[in-house]
Amino acid sequence: MAVTLFGVALVVFVLLRVAPGDPIAMMIGPGASPADIVALRAHYGLDGSLPMQFAVWLGAMLHGDFGTSISLRRDVVALIGERLPATLELAFCALGVALVLGIALAVIGTLGKRRAGEAVVDGATGLLLAIPDFVWALLLVLLFGVAVPLFPMSGRVDPSLGAQFHTPFYLLEALVTGQGAAVRDAAAHLVMPVLALALPLAAIIARVLKGALDEAMVQDYVLLARVKGFSELRIVTREALRNAIGPTLALTGVQFTFLLGGTVIVERIFSFPGLGNMAIEGVINRDLPLIQGIVLTFGFLFILTNLVVDLTVVGLNPKLRHG
Structure with missing residues (x-):
């Protein structure tokens, strides 16, 4: 590292x-x-x-001194500390949505093997993969921000809400403290940027997991489960999925690093006050200390994520753990 x-x-x-x-x-x-x-x-x-x-x-x-921002005249570490939680909150919400959607698509595709369900899932994942996250962001703005204005198009919370936050993790704090109005408002501001980041990642998860499920469905333990009279849904979700999810989670961890990089443009589109948006401002102003600090922070997050993925794979695979 x-x-x-x-x-x-x-x-x-x-x-x-x-x-x-x-x-x-x-x-x-x-x-x-x-x-x-x-x-x-x-x-x-x-x-x-x-x-x-x-x-x-x-x-x-x-020694923990990243210098002073040329454009903002403030300590770079303090600026990163203010903006990083917003980016992490956005990234982890997108990861959660991508996992749920990707696993659901993979299970549906496996259950509909050689039927219309598989064709629909393959077509959907192909579409999600073909459109990059920043294009999804623009499409979501046009659809849910302009044509059918259901969600806010910028920021993290509505200033008129008057919510008081003591930490930079707005959604998490609102959930823990039971501020219902703040939870709804913070979640509404996250919907479009989270979807923009999650949809391409969900397609990757679905394709990899579906391939792993296809291999698992021809194993002996699946045949034994069929002989016992288990339903196909139970076989896929309880037997095959448990064995196929390991490699998919490892890939998801690696893809999470690319998702972090994708927050830069998506945050800019939605005026989301995260680290990615500040990175673009730093580039525009050619703020060398700020850019250097942000790039190193992203680099550390990428390396840390890969380390966690490696340790998780070793933990899930006894052969690697005791080899």
């Missing part, structure tokens, strides 16, 4: 330095003197050589 994060830090540092544009020139007024420009460069650590800048930034980062 440490080596990978070092590689991420090095790559993002080099790419940002070779990209065109001067962040100091973008933030300073047209009447600034050369002395002012030199002072600002020194303040943000942009006056040394590239190796020296990288060494200084890496050393500060190891």
